[in-house]
Amino acid sequence: MSLGFALSFVISFAVAYATTPFVKALAFRIGAIDKPGEARRVHKKPTPLLGGLAIFYGFVVSILCLCRIDLGVRGMIFGALIIIITGIFDDIRPLHPVTKLVGQILAAVVLVLHGVIIERISMPTFIMSEGSLELGLFSIPITIIWVVAVTNAVNLIDGLDGLAAGVSSIASMTLLCIALIASEENIALITAALTGACFGFLPYNFNPAKIFMGDTGAMFLGFILSCVSIMGVFKAYAVISFFVPLIVLGLPLFDTGFVMLRRMKDHKPIMGADRGHLHHKLLDMGLTQKQTVGILYLISSLLGLSAIVLIGGDALRAMVLVAFIIVCITVTYFVITKKKD
Numbered sequence: 001m002s003l004g005f006a007l008s009f010v011i012s013f014a015v016a017y018a019t020t021p022f023v024k025a026l027a028f029r030i031g032a033i034d035k036p037g038e039a040r041r042v043h044k045k046p047t048p049l050l051g052g053l054a055i056f057y058g059f060v061v062s063i064l065c066l067c068r069i070d071l072g073v074r075g076m077i078f079g080a081l082i083i084i085i086t087g088i089f090d091d092i093r094p095l096h097p098v099t100k101l102v103g104q105i106l107a108a109v110v111l112v113l114h115g116v117i118i119e120r121i122s123m124p125t126f127i128m129s130e131g132s133l134e135l136g137l138f139s140i141p142i143t144i145i146w147v148v149a150v151t152n153a154v155n156l157i158d159g160l161d162g163l164a165a166g167v168s169s170i171a172s173m174t175l176l177c178i179a180l181i182a183s184e185e186n187i188a189l190i191t192a193a194l195t196g197a198c199f200g201f202l203p204y205n206f207n208p209a210k211i212f213m214g215d216t217g218a219m220f221l222g223f224i225l226s227c228v229s230i231m232g233v234f235k236a237y238a239v240i241s242f243f244v245p246l247i248v249l250g251l252p253l254f255d256t257g258f259v260m261l262r263r264m265k266d267h268k269p270i271m272g273a274d275r276g277h278l279h280h281k282l283l284d285m286g287l288t289q290k291q292t293v294g295i296l297y298l299i300s301s302l303l304g305l306s307a308i309v310l311i312g313g314d315a316l317r318a319m320v321l322v323a324f325i326i327v328c329i330t331v332t333y334f335v336i337t338k339k340k341d
Contacts, residue, residue, distance in 0.1 A: 016058030016200030052217020075114020087216030154222030
């Protein structure tokens, strides 16, 4: 069993690592290039996009070789294909935000049609005595909202070299640990494949990046993480079903939430782009890209550790740890925002 997880990682790593140079050449050939110019962009020279295609190749090859292709996994793959196609078009010629949203919703609907649905929200008994809240008719819209939200959250943090791929790797490794604890072999193979694909791409994406994953990769990673967070293992443990996905994906969700609130406050388009993300604020303080990415990796790792503590049954301790991390991030965000202003 352990050999299978290792093999899943190795296959996806090898395929992603080997195909990235070819994807880079393809990006130059079809004009999928990210050119500097906007204030929110921090790179200094034109850089090819489409790196997410290599991550996708590594992930899918590993999945097809080792995973049990049940109805849910099939839906995940079909939905991922829609996300990848949407991302490729966006990397070549930026799509209108509404067009991208339609693609994300379509992928989420495909997932729902294959039975991957949030049917109930389970919570620790010290919060809800019944143990869970049945969603009923709200199951489908809540599932679609969750998938679209996580997909966009990961996409929005993709602003520095190695950031989205690294944070997604940490989230995926956390989900892998949880799947192993829950003896969910298929989920463990999926998360091992996702982790391996990210690791295979990262050598090309660390600062200074030779290639960006683009929306093709960022939306794909967000979509797969959103899928895994509501499959298998998260229906097995009542105490973790609600909190663990929120904790594991806490950094991108937190950043996205603050950015959306700030844009609404400033009467700016919610789906627009600006230089208001947490990583931008850290750069504005004088930190380098590598220092900023390192800090955000650390935050993601602490959140992942909190999720694993929660799995161990000490829910109250995990909640206190998460609350402490959130307070620290919030205070830091407002301090650096005030300082910049």
